[in-house]
Amino acid sequence: MFMSRWVSRLTTAVAAPLAGAATLVALTGCSLEYREDICMSDEYPVLTVNGTGSACVSKGEQPPAGYVRYPEGKVPQQVDDKWDVYWRTHTLDKDGDIIDAPEAG
Incomplete structure (x- = not known):
């Protein structure tokens, strides 16, 4: 019983951030692309x-x-x-x- 509660909590702790990341990707249309600047700001x-x-x-x-x-x-x-x-x-x-x-x- 202790083990199943621990697995359940672990699953919830891992699933919530993954669901949030999936939502973010869906809302942004996968536009999390990194673009490198040609020069430094100065x-x-x-x-x-x-x-x-x-x-x-x-x-x-x-x-x-x-x-x-x-x-x-x-x-x-x-x-x-x-x-x-x-x-x-x-x-x-x-x-x-x-x-x-x-x-x-």
């Missing part, structure tokens, strides 16, 4: 001129030689977001114009 991303390389620069500092800021409104914020994916196949030339990225080779 940095901003920069793009390699004529290439698809990128780096993060401390806010208040200028991009290093060979890098430029992304055009306003086209700055990637998180890995695999719309602009991160876009800049994998596009880049900026020395005049700041958007061009197709050169083929890797």
Whole structure:
């Protein structure tokens, strides 16, 4: 009898949190996806001129030689977001114009 009461309490203690987690997943539509930021909060991303390389620069500092800021409104914020994916196949030339990225080779 003692053992069955213990099993019952253990089952209840385990089942309640699992039911809560299942409800949360159902209500959020399984959108508990983690998205990694491109840069730290005190940095901003920069793009390699004529290439698809990128780096993060401390806010208040200028991009290093060979890098430029992304055009306003086209700055990637998180890995695999719309602009991160876009800049994998596009880049900026020395005049700041958007061009197709050169083929890797």
